[in-house]
Amino acid sequence: MTMQVTDGGRAQPTPVPVQADGGSNLPAIYQRLGRDALRDALKKMHLIRLFEEGAEKAYMRGLIHGTMHLSIGQEASAVGTCMPLSDADYITSTHRGHGHCIAKGADVGRMFAEFFGKETGYCHGRGGSMHIADVAKGNLGANGIVGGGIPIAVGAALSAKRRKTTQVVVSFFGDGANNEGAFHEALNMASVWKLPVVFVCENNRYGMSTSTERSTAVANVADRAVAYAMPGVIVDGNDFAAVAQASFDAVDRARRGEGPTLIESKTYRIRGHSRSDRNRYRTKEEIEEWRGRDPIVAFEKELLDLGLLTRDESEAVRAEAEREIEAAINFAAESPAPPLKDLTRFVYSN
């Protein structure tokens, strides 16, 4: 597990040692979460992977309209980040948001239904892959605009503070968004007003085809935190424990009223930007190297190695996720389409 923190103007990476608590050889974060939560996290990671693979197959069979942005390879980042959050806490998500949605507790059946453009989908077929939201679980929605959700997250945090709740908001975005004005304006305001928001940049190295090296002046997105006087934390986004630990730290800090944190979760998308990506900007070797660092495989192995999971349990978790996905696809396929007469329904409230 690796993690560095850049704090305020003093950018000094501080390796955090693996903690063993009370003689246990378990990471502190695992002790905090406990077996059930960890197994549940593993299942969510499987669900995300299977959901996206299922969506990919459905797309190839022509069952899905439009494109989709897959987060295969980024599951630990989504699930790890959401570990400290309850349903009352909010997230804002991105165009690559299936993982965030499932991590925040969404029902994969309604997600598939939305993919299939069905009335039973989360958005009644109006949103599709890029706008899936699950407000009941605190997901304020994926967003088709790069950086679009960041100021909205700040607004939700302002609302939480103003209404004197203990809610925290996590805003997911990609490396591409760190060069949008909205990112900078939003981070600045969150810091000025000390709002309970955690900015999570899932740096998967490419904004569509343009690498962070070619697009971003600083070496790490987390270095931007200096400008806004908030902690900037870099984690291995494929390491569930590291992500979860960083998220807990930032969320705890936010709940204490100490203001925002910027976490940079370094990860990699195995698939292309969208279904039309021909991977001309990166090598097969690079993709293969990251494939070898599959976050699900790593997490499962860690749980097995630490004795938190048996081989049978592992199989059972995976089988359970597969059953859920199969049922979800069936539910979506059999669901009714929205009536055409309802085209303009939901534009206004009344």
Add this chain to the structure above:
Amino acid sequence: MPSEVILPRVDMDMATGKISKWLVPPGATVTKGQPLFEIETDKATMEIEAEADGTIRDLVDASARDIPVGSVVAWIDAAGEAAAEKPAAAEPAPAPPRGRQQDEGAEQAVAESPGTPKVSSGGLARVIGRERATPLARRLAREHGIALADLRGSGPRGRIQASDVAAASKPVLLEPRPARSIPEASPPATKSLFAAGDSTNPETTPVAASAAPLSPGSATLVRLREGDGTPLVLIHGFGSEANGWRPFLTGQSFTGPVFGLDLPGHGGAAGNAVAGFDDLVDAAESALLEAGLKGAIDVVGHSLGGAVAASMAERGMLDVRSLLLLSPAGLGPEINGGFLQGYLGATSETSLRPWMLELVVDPQTITPALVRATLKARQRSAGVEAQRRVAAAVFPDGTQCFSIRADLARLRMPVRVIFGTDDRIIPARHAAGLPPLVALHLLPNIGHMPHFEASEVVTTILNQVIDPQR
């Protein structure tokens, strides 16, 4: 090859011109450069010269009429050309479209056939084969059965505006009684029934027949269509007026003139003291006789007007050749009294419309424009009070207290009765048991206004019943 002599464009904005004088007689030998005719424009009279040598023939009549620019007005045969191989005789008729009109692919020349009354700025007033007119003017013309081509546009570039249509739609025949006979009363120079004129002109001012105060009520005759042949007389139902037939007449062609009667208390006719059904028949009969309609006529009556028509025909004072009765009254006791009350009481479009809907099956028939027009007509007419008195006289207590059954049995001209099965004003079952010589057409899913809701069927029946030789 014979050469054409055309009416040339001699002025920028000229679309038509007049030949004021031919300078050579037909058959004359002409030489190139020789003046052939004089053309008259707004600005000047110009001589037009021959463009070829030869013998001139087929000269267009130099009467005072507009000829579209480019029209052939004569032909010149070169020496030795045989008359037999000559193309068709010159007609001031359609010449190929030229210039601007050609660019627009317009049927300019067709629209500009000789004799068409011209609007002020000639061709510019017509766009793509249709008159330049505002939407309002078009609608008013449509509703009043007026041809835009007959109007002069007073607006910019000859655009016909609402005021132009209004000026043309004043009925000319609503003259003070006792009226002179209709044929004399019709201004001979006016092609359209609706002569241009304004309401201050006594000749065109509609005057209600209240000039005859001693009469229990009088009917007024309105000429709805010009024509030669057996006149067609239309008698409206309770609460309507002669003008109420105009929508039915739109698009119809009859050879004979068409007249509408305003029954006492309706349209332009006063109805001070109608005491009963016979007063209505008296008034209708007198109006027709006084108008000089002593020859053969065909009569169509709707509802109360149908009953009046039948009873009038039975009296024999008029030469009624055929009778078409639409949803006629007088066949049974029931009539929708609620409708009579509500219809008479309605003072706004909102309150009138529901009652008008009672008249039909298809609510689409009752357009907002129709409701509005009906309301306006009532405001113009002799008054709701007069109609109340008529209703009290002929439908006391919501009952039809007169019968035309005996009249019908005595009639020998073709008589047809049309009823809509879904009539909510007078039940269609009243039409049961008609005399054997009376034909009945029952129209399914039609209400009290078959001439609105099934106008094509009614037209077909009407054409069957009026003398086909006309």
Add this chain to the structure above:
Amino acid sequence: MDAAVRELSYAQAIQEAMAIAMEADENVILMGEDIGVYGGAFQVTGDLVHRFGEDRVMDTPISELGGAGVAVGAALTGLKPIFEFQFSDFATLAMEQIVNQAAKIRYMLGGEVSVPLVMRFPAGSGTGAAAQHSQSLEAWLAHVPGLKVVQPSTPYDVKGLLLAAIADPDPVMIFEHKLLYKMKGPVPEGSYTVPIGKAEIRRQGSHVTIVATAIMVHRALEAAIELAKDGIEAEVIDLRSLRPMDTGTIIESVKKTGKLICVYEGVKTLGIGAEISAAIAESEAFDYLDAPILRLGGAECPIPYNPDLEKTAVPQVDTILAAARSLLAGRL
């Protein structure tokens, strides 16, 4: 129990509406640049910060995009923000949040949320502020389903429409003409609303319908008084709402007058006038038109600085008069 009616300026009426809403609901907050102790660029928020505190009258950084986004997020999660753009021109910086987010979130999310957000846009020319501080961009936003766009022309209406906007569950954009801020008019005390989506006939007339927005309503009324001296009775309709647009009132008026002039300050082409004209052409009122429809709008140029050029760039009373006279004289 009639509320007392006082003379208030347009700006005071806005401030009073905001104060009423803030008293009634502590989730109503104000956000904007320099709206706190400064009182707002046009002194609309005035002293509200002293009454409600900095937490509820929030000065934002000069971050229109971020600020608008924060307002959207706050509206999504329980607050009712009233966001002031210092000049409507600056909304161009925030279009992403207004158009892609505020307007669409409810629809994209299948009706699961609503965005009870009010945005205020000081707009229009006449102040010598030139091209980047004088625009009338209301038609831009009115083109976006999901937004409601209003343009009140009187102190009474701005208070009532603002209170209606705050009560509305959807995002409402209020365009306030800067020249109107000091205009006074009768305003009742207490809370009342003016319905969004309803035009108001300011003057009855039978010869020509003039549909106007914002400051143009007053110019049209002035022109109407002049026209009346010539015996021309103009019916002046204050559109008030661009989206939803009350075409019914205009249709009924045109059916009466047969003639229509649209007067608005935004650039003439592809603007409000085009929409009104088309709505009439598509409606039953078409058959009542007895003259071409006229549009009087802003010139095809940025708003210039020179005061005479500036005046010439947008319709004035004389422009309306001349147009109406030509139309009524049958010269058009």
